Structures are given as structure tokens and as C-alpha cells.
Amino acid sequence: MKSMVQAVEVSASKPSLSDNTADLDRLKRSVRQATGQENITCPLPDMAGVAGSFRDAGFQGAAVVRDTGNGMEIISFFPGMPQKLPGMALDLGTTHLEACLVDLLSGQEMARVSREHAQGQFGADILTRIHYAERNAGLAQLQRATVSDINAMAADLAGRAGMVSGDLMALGMAGNTAMTHFLLGLSPYHMCREPYIPVANTVDIFRARDLGLEICSSAPIWVAPSVGSYFGGDLLAGIVACDLDLEDQPGMLVDVGTNAEVILGGKDWLLACAGAAGPALEGGVARMGMRAGPGAIDKVSIDPDSKFLDYSTIGGEPALGICGSGLIDLAAQMYLAGMLDTRGKFRPESMKERFVEDEHNPCFVVVQGEQSGHGQPVTVRQSDINALIRSKAAMYAVLSTLLQQVGLSFEDLGRINVAGAFGRHIDPEKAVVLGMLPDLPLNVYHPVGNTSLKGAVRAITDCDFRQRIMDAARRVTYIELNVNQEFMHRFSGARFIPHTDVSLFPSVPRPQEVCR
Structure with a gap:
């Protein structure tokens, strides 16, 4: 495993008159010997606790460390090698949050919970919440609502596994760009105003204590990067979770949530767009x-x-x-x-x-x-x-217009991944009858579940996966359909069952x- 945090077994000699090395320096020396990493650090807020635990354990046990890319950072210390090292993965949805507890040592899921997003009290949709954030203290209220939700879910997950939330050693999350901004207290003001620029697409790893998250205070927090205001980390996590970024033959990921979001491509290129088919x-x-x-x-x-x-x-x-x-x-x-x-x-x-x-x-x-x-x-x-007819027409128009942008047909696709609860329960055959999905062999369609959460899980358990998400972000091209005349033409043609051109659905x- 290449998880965000790891447990490193250490055993150091006790201090003596002939070896008066300081406690924390002694621990760093042991971690350096165990890992082969030269640069070993410990954040100031963690120094006293880590050094005290190391001494209390008799200078042997397990250091919990994070690979920073430039060395190892010690964030906690246990008196012995832990049997489990729990981490939390979160799908930061607009209307619902879903999270699971994962053992970072084995990658096994330990518990799963979901809840309605408390931000809903400030607006059912993203645009309403963005406007709410612009009021006095509005952004702070949105942030507190989400932090409170995450803390409640962490406590619930830990309780189900016989632990306390302070035992959780890492958190990885994926959400759309607006939800990420609300959580981090970043203003979404310019996201909905031309030229639609977010404050940040990439967020550096920070600590649980920085947001008041009630897991281990020094736990690293990873947030999936975004591509722009309308293409968030939840979609990037989904792309990599279903391995679309590795495919030789072009494929699709269709994620129906608050909006219908579609990604087309493979290992060499990725094209994305969104439409209002979701509700x-x-x-x-x-x-x-x-x-x-x-x-x-x-x-x-x-x-x-x-x-x-x-x-x-x-x-x-x-x-x-x-x-x-x-x-x-x-x-x-x-x-x-x-x-x-x-x-x-x-x-x-x-x-x-x-x-x-x-x-x-x-x-x-x-x-x-x-x-x-x-x-x-x-x-x-x-x-x-x-x-429903309008929504299914929008869905088909999105799919066909996206393919038209790169000169492909539906028959060129090797696989269509359908994500979310929608993908779990939908019968592709019935969707084809309505003309919502193209008339292809049913084995082309694959329900892939909550790919945002799956991506968050893999991100905290595998550093290579996190790198793939960063690589995918650089390859994505987003197109805006609201000003695309071809899309509007295709939308009109799809507002019949299955379509005005029945030859498309033999x-x-x-x-x-x-x-x-």
C-alpha cells in the first residue's frame, strides 16, 4: 500500500549519559533508519505530543508518518504497531454526503454512512448558495454546516468500527468546485461571473485542525483538484476510479447528479461537458x-x-x-x-x-x-x-454533441460507465427505449456506483492514484454547450420517443x- 499515512515500526536505544540525543531527534533518527529517507520532520503543533508518546512507550513502537515527496513527516506515535490505521474518504455532494472508513494498512472498507447536506437549508442548488455566500457571514455559515456534517459522519463511522473519531488518521474528499470552495472558506464570487474563475483549482494538503475537523488534529486532508468552475474534483476522481484515463479505445463516463455530467475520451485525451438533465x-x-x-x-x-x-x-x-x-x-x-x-x-x-x-x-x-x-x-x-422527456432529450443531445466535437460515433465507444445511484438502478434497455441512451449492445453499459467516493478511497490508499488524478486534470478539455447551436438542434430532435429519427434506434x- 502507498497510503497517505503509514505506520513505521521503530525501536531506539534509551537515552544515557553516553547518548544524550533529544527525544524527538532520537525518533527521527530511528525513522530515518527504518525508511531510508533522510529528510524527517515533525510539525510544531505535533512535536510535544509525538515526543511524549515516544518516551512513554519506552522509545519503541510505531511512528505514523506521511510521505511529503521530499521526505517523511511524523504526525503521531503509537506504543506498538497498530492492527488498523483508519482513514476517511468523502464524496462532498451538493445534496448528499457519503463517506466510508478505510483501513489504510489493508485498503479494506470498515464502515459507510451518508446524510443530507446541511447546506441545503441555505439553498437547494449551487447558484443559490453562491449568492448566499456573498451575504454577511454567509460563506462562514456554509463552511460551518459542512464541517459539522463531516464531524458527525466521522463520529458515526468511528463508532461503527468501535473507535473514536480522533483515531482517524487521514481524510480524502472529492466534490464539485463550489462545494470545495464553501468547505475551505474560499469565495465563489467570480465562479458565476464571466470569465468564471475559481479561487483555486488545486489545494495543497492541509491538517484537520486547520478546519476544525474532529479527527486526529494532525491528520492530512487531501482534496481532489478541479479543472474549473464547472468541472470539479468529483468528476476527476470518477474518471480515474473507472480507469477511463487508461483506456485505449474511447469511452464515456456519465454521472447524473444535480446535473448530468459527461466525460469522453481515453488515455490520450479527455473531453467533458455538463447539462441540466439531472433533476x-x-x-x-x-x-x-x-x-x-x-x-x-x-x-x-x-x-x-x-x-x-x-x-x-x-x-x-x-x-x-x-x-x-x-x-x-x-x-x-x-x-x-x-x-x-x-x-x-x-x-x-x-x-x-x-x-x-x-x-x-x-x-x-x-x-x-x-x-x-x-x-x-x-x-x-x-x-x-x-x-422526463426534456431531460432525456438533453441527455442524448449532450452525448451525441460531445461525440460530434471529435468526429466519433456511438459505435466507436468501447464502454459507457454510468455513475451514481442513477447508474446503480437504471435499466439501460429502458433508457434506450426512451431514446435517452444510444441504441448500443447492452454490454457496453456498466454501472459504476459512486465514482467520486471510490476515487477518494483510492486517493488516500494509493499515492500513484493521486498522481493519475493530477495527470487527468491536465488532459481535460471542457466545452460549454449552452452556446452550442448544434446541441440545441440535437435537443429538439430528441424530444420524441425514442427520437424524431427512428433509424437511430433500430x-x-x-x-x-x-x-x-
């Missing part, structure tokens, strides 16, 4: 939409002849709402059963008793009230389907085949 595909637009969690409908099937509907929920809980993957499944199944036309409009005559009017809004009843988890029917409005039944 509907996360289930965040539909009135009864919800994130992928217990009670969320994630799978739907409809018999095209009998119109019988079956569904499943995450965790097998009674239905509370529908998440993005469930909404995609539902719309695709409704189209194949003749309940939606090519515009995504309801065909009431084929929906029977499942078609209802709610305050003059046409609705489709997915789950009757007596079968749901809250006693109310789970319904999807026509407006929800409309939002595996999807034609409209006349589903209108029964």
Missing part, C-alpha cells in the same frame, strides 16, 4: 419523485396486452414515491404498452382505471393508496412525463407497433 432523472422533478432510497419505486413492468402493472421498490418497502430509474422504467413501459404516444403524451383510452384527473392535471396511478406506504396513491402527472418498436 428529473434523479426523480427530483416529479411531484412524487424521490431519490433512490427505501420505498422508492425503481422498477416497473407493464404487460402490453392485459395492461397489468408490476413494480418493485428499493429495500422491498411499501411504495412512497418514484425515483429516476423508476420513472424511466415507467415511461418506457407505458410507451411499449401504447399508453404514451411518441411525444410522451398520455393515451387515456389505453390506461383504463389508472387514468385520473388531479386538480385538472392528467395523472397515471402507479400504486393505489391502500398499497402505498403513506396511504395516498403514487401518481405520475403528464407534466412529470414532460419533464431495436425500439415503431409507433405503429405499440399503438394497439
Whole structure:
């Protein structure tokens, strides 16, 4: 392992009249002998504690050190070699935080937790929070909210592993550029104003005590670098976590969160962009939409002849709402059963008793009230389907426009990685039916989970991985689609099921085949 911190076993002779070397110098000499590194340092705030622990242990045990690139830095001392050396990895998301506890000696995951981001009280989206940060003490409030969240998660993780948060010896995190600025107390003012420049893209390693993080005070903190205001460390961590940066054949990483972010490329080049497809595909637009969690409908099937509907929920809980993957499944199944036309409009005559009017809004009843988890029917409005159609059109337009920029076609791709909870639960076949994803063999699509967190884990356990992230940052080219006329043209063409050009989706039944 090449983790951020390591334990080095040392055994030094005790002080004597013939060897009056100072305690800390004695320890440095032992670490120098054990590691072969000449430059051994110890930060001033840690000197007294480290030297005292070394003496209390009888001048033998294990020094916890960090490789600075120019030598070793001693940050703590144990009386014996630890069986585990815990570190924390964090996905610093806009709406949710997810973290895991990792043994830096073995790389094994020890615990995992997630929670809603407390910053949500200051604004549901990034732009609102940026404006909030510009008020008096606004930035400080955003910072305190995130620090408090991280401290709570550290305590939770440590408790699950039978430890205390002060035992955590390192923290690695990946988040978008704005979230990183909020955490570090850096002004995001210029990020949303032309020419959109952040305060910093690369953050030097600092200490837990610098931010008031309640893990080991001398624990090193690593933050994934960004490329710019709209391309953050979460995406760079994701690129390297799914090895897109090593691929000979071009591939894609599609990460659907607050936005839909797409990276195209391989070992020689990387091209990236973002689009506003995320909220509907996360289930965040539909009135009864919800994130992928217990009670969320994630799978739907409809018999095209009998119109019988079956569904499943995450965790097998009674239905509370529908998440993005469930909404995609539902719309695709409704189209194949003749309940939606090519515009995504309801065909009431084929929906029977499942078609209802709610305050003059046409609705489709997915789950009757007596079968749901809250006693109310789970319904999807026509407006929800409309939002989904816009989102899926944006997604397809993003993918096709990005390929067009480099003269490639979908058939040139060896692999499409679909990240996040969206990627975990989505059925690519149903996404193809809707025209959200290209009509390719299903083995091209790979759900890769939370690549931001996976990247943070690998970053604190492998220094080579951290270097790969830095290398990838230098290779990324970001393109802005909001001013791209080709994107707008492709978006208009994709606002039908599956598309205005049905020849792009040969595996999807034609409209006349589903209108029964």
C-alpha cells in the first residue's frame, strides 16, 4: 500500500549519559533508519505530543508518518504497531454526503454512512448558495454546516468500527468546485461571473485542525483538484476510479447528479461537458419523485396486452414515491404498452382505471393508496412525463454533441460507465427505449456506483492514484454547450420517443407497433 499515512515500526536505544540525543531527534533518527529517507520532520503543533508518546512507550513502537515527496513527516506515535490505521474518504455532494472508513494498512472498507447536506437549508442548488455566500457571514455559515456534517459522519463511522473519531488518521474528499470552495472558506464570487474563475483549482494538503475537523488534529486532508468552475474534483476522481484515463479505445463516463455530467475520451485525451438533465432523472422533478432510497419505486413492468402493472421498490418497502430509474422504467413501459404516444403524451383510452384527473392535471396511478406506504396513491402527472422527456432529450443531445466535437460515433465507444445511484438502478434497455441512451449492445453499459467516493478511497490508499488524478486534470478539455447551436438542434430532435429519427434506434418498436 502507498497510503497517505503509514505506520513505521521503530525501536531506539534509551537515552544515557553516553547518548544524550533529544527525544524527538532520537525518533527521527530511528525513522530515518527504518525508511531510508533522510529528510524527517515533525510539525510544531505535533512535536510535544509525538515526543511524549515516544518516551512513554519506552522509545519503541510505531511512528505514523506521511510521505511529503521530499521526505517523511511524523504526525503521531503509537506504543506498538497498530492492527488498523483508519482513514476517511468523502464524496462532498451538493445534496448528499457519503463517506466510508478505510483501513489504510489493508485498503479494506470498515464502515459507510451518508446524510443530507446541511447546506441545503441555505439553498437547494449551487447558484443559490453562491449568492448566499456573498451575504454577511454567509460563506462562514456554509463552511460551518459542512464541517459539522463531516464531524458527525466521522463520529458515526468511528463508532461503527468501535473507535473514536480522533483515531482517524487521514481524510480524502472529492466534490464539485463550489462545494470545495464553501468547505475551505474560499469565495465563489467570480465562479458565476464571466470569465468564471475559481479561487483555486488545486489545494495543497492541509491538517484537520486547520478546519476544525474532529479527527486526529494532525491528520492530512487531501482534496481532489478541479479543472474549473464547472468541472470539479468529483468528476476527476470518477474518471480515474473507472480507469477511463487508461483506456485505449474511447469511452464515456456519465454521472447524473444535480446535473448530468459527461466525460469522453481515453488515455490520450479527455473531453467533458455538463447539462441540466439531472433533476428529473434523479426523480427530483416529479411531484412524487424521490431519490433512490427505501420505498422508492425503481422498477416497473407493464404487460402490453392485459395492461397489468408490476413494480418493485428499493429495500422491498411499501411504495412512497418514484425515483429516476423508476420513472424511466415507467415511461418506457407505458410507451411499449401504447399508453404514451411518441411525444410522451398520455393515451387515456389505453390506461383504463389508472387514468385520473388531479386538480385538472392528467395523472397515471402507479400504486393505489391502500398499497402505498403513506396511504395516498403514487401518481405520475403528464407534466412529470414532460419533464422526463426534456431531460432525456438533453441527455442524448449532450452525448451525441460531445461525440460530434471529435468526429466519433456511438459505435466507436468501447464502454459507457454510468455513475451514481442513477447508474446503480437504471435499466439501460429502458433508457434506450426512451431514446435517452444510444441504441448500443447492452454490454457496453456498466454501472459504476459512486465514482467520486471510490476515487477518494483510492486517493488516500494509493499515492500513484493521486498522481493519475493530477495527470487527468491536465488532459481535460471542457466545452460549454449552452452556446452550442448544434446541441440545441440535437435537443429538439430528441424530444420524441425514442427520437424524431427512428433509424437511430433500430431495436425500439415503431409507433405503429405499440399503438394497439
